[in-house]
Amino acid sequence: MSLLGNWLAAKNVAQSVVDGPVLAKLNQWRDLPEADLSGPLDRQRWLVVDVETTGLDMHRDQLLAIGAVVVEGRLIQLDQSFEVVLRQDAPSREANILIHRIAGGEQVDGIEPAEALASFLEFAQKLPCVAFHAAFDETMLRRACRGHLGIDFSPQFVDLAHLAPALFPEAPSALRSLDDWVAYFSIGIHARHRAVADALGTAQLFQALLARATERNIASAQKLFSMARDQRWLAGLAGR
């Protein structure tokens, strides 16, 4: 057993069986350098993620599916995308199934969580992440990675819910949800609440924001992060 395996065992890591290939992936991921956010914005590689869960409680509900799309050089490469459904011991409630449409059978037949998350990390590398209402996706992913892999997954997240109004102050202030914003840019989401389709819609929204950011001479990813943070702080002040 590797060092990492010992460490996982010592931490009494969850019910998952962490076998060889999973360990190899985790080792590889841990060895990756941290993301460099100082380069030109136009060449930055990003990971746009969306998660589906058994409910909206960030601290109790379970991660059901992860979808992710890579944006690089302001383009979405259609063959660089990721989707996985995590195996559940029992399918989620029916009302919830109606939202994400991951049927009970598919949930039970999903990939073993440790394996699914390790594959996700392999895909995600240490890219800066993008999500809409990012706190939710961030928390769900961090909890799952800690619980199933004993790993601290904490990349930088840029939250489009804050970045969008910051870059498009002319948009109506009533725009709040992902649905509102994709409609504003006439983005069609192929299958809303399928993780990878939502990630694609989010990535398209991000493309529109990147185009505007370039127009505004925002030159690096670092600047984009601070812009989103400032907006969040402002929104907090305004009680938004």
Added chain:
Amino acid sequence: MPLQPAPSLIASTIDDLRRHAPFDAMDAAILQYIASRMSLAYFARGATVLASGGAPVSQLFVVQKGLVSGMEPSVAADEGAALTLSEGECFPVGALIAQRPSVLTFTAREDTFCYLLPLTDFEHAMDVSRPFRDFATRRIAALLEQSQRSVQRQYTSRVSDAHSLASPLKSIIRRPPVTVPPDVPVRQVLETMKALRIGSVVVTDTAQRPLGIFTERDVLDRIALAGIAQDAPIERAMTPNPFALQSHAALFEAAQAMARHRFRHVLVMEEGRLIGVVSERDLFTLQRLSLGEIAKSIEQAGDVDALSHASHEVRRLAAALLAQGVGAEQLTQFVTTLNDAIAGRALALAAEASPPPDVPWCWLGLGSEGRMEQTLATDQDNALIFVPAAGTDVAAVRQSFLAFADHANRILDQCGFPLCKGDIMARNSRWCLTLAEWQETFGHWLRSANGDALLNAAIFFDFRALHGDAALAQSLRDWLGAHVAAHPLFLLQMVNNALQVRPPLGLLRDFVKDDGDDGEFPGTIDLKKYGTRPFVDAARIFALKHGVTASNTAERIRLAAPRMRMHEDEAAAIVDGFHFVQLLRLRNQEGGNASAPAPLGGYQADAEAPLHHPNRIDPDQLNELDRRILKEALRQARKLQSRLELDFKP
């Protein structure tokens, strides 16, 4: 590290592409390949998607969402876009194939997403996918075929008989042809025909190339009456140079040739080899309404009622052919063939009641009839040339011709060709002239080049001999050809006139609609005025300038093209565009607006249409494929107009 494509993202991209031609006709495997090679890009409203000039284009753009316009760099923004592209449309295909920079600058008119496919993958798709290659190299023709095929599919699913007249000849060949060498004695051929119970044999050389045909009907004429001995070689009794068509030609084309030339067999060839013979009887068994039978009933019509009935049958058959997806060119040729026969019979009936003087004369079809482009709603445009005997009183001869023409015009009216509102008919003494008077009239128009002259020229210069002494029409045509060159101002005025009407292709998602002169047809465009006329006018001018004597628009373009150094493909695309607009007019006249919400192509009668105008359609009622073809067709009309400007304007 290899990345795992999420199957659902590729699948959703494929679904998205599949909603549009040509992707809907491509295999799953190549779509999978294309989708996995694509990236998705965003262009803010107003942003340049692709600039003209610069480096050769390195990728194909497919609009995923939004609207893109392409403009020539020299054109001011308010002049309107050369083309607008919406969801599913590809650009810049021509530049990619030629590996050159884009001619147009493409700009996002709305927030737009485009799929991008790298050049190498575009080329790979061209190599492995026939539908994609067809689309890229012969865009309009390929789209047209697709539209027609879907009409045909709808038709064949409606009728039990799977053989429509649009099926290929090959589909009804039941056995290999019986052939004989040219030196076989007549007797032996007759014995073979009797033994095999066949109505015809084909005489071929040693390489199986057909030399002639011999049919049972030839026994009387070519053997018995011609006094040919039974031991003479068959080559002396055969009909040489038999009519042949390629195996992929439509049954309809064979039927039309039979109706026009009055023969009963057509040879079917494939790659230079004879593969079968199709007889009139083979076609009759397929179609209750047959061309041959209608042609016969026209020929044998003993009175106006019978002729009027036959004319009604022509319209019914035209409707049936239209529903079967027969193309506009063949359909209008067919309508013309039979209408010519009706005119011929009407003249014969008129001659019984009021015989024309016994001097050379020729009945001319003008306008669309002269161009062989009659649609289903067509009124009369005709005229008459005669040559009085020397020393006779021209006025008296004319009077007799006018009486004859008046009969003929009224008979045609009863047969469904309404009298011309502008009185452009042979019974009008202004249009019943001697050859010398016609030359004088045409000469006057050429010299004056005023509005009336141009208007008349647009109708009369498309004349064609319908009946009588065709040599008179030919000598008038020759005279016109020889004299027009001496009147450059006339041609220039014609060009100015032709450029007054611009095919509508605005900045909006689809078309600028003209709504009718008084706004009585909101949301529609006039396909005659804005659709076919630009082609017709330009073709007439090019024919006059380059000495092309044909009167048909497609023929004029095809024949003038080499003389104006226009590439064959370019001319073909223009002709296809013209025929598509013509097809839409025909469908529209046939029964309602061309539209079918779900399947591609097709049209349905719309009982609720408030005002039905024979040449007006509402582009929104067209299905997506037809709307794209119409756009492309109108773009071809614009191209032809640009060529006019280039060639004539200083």
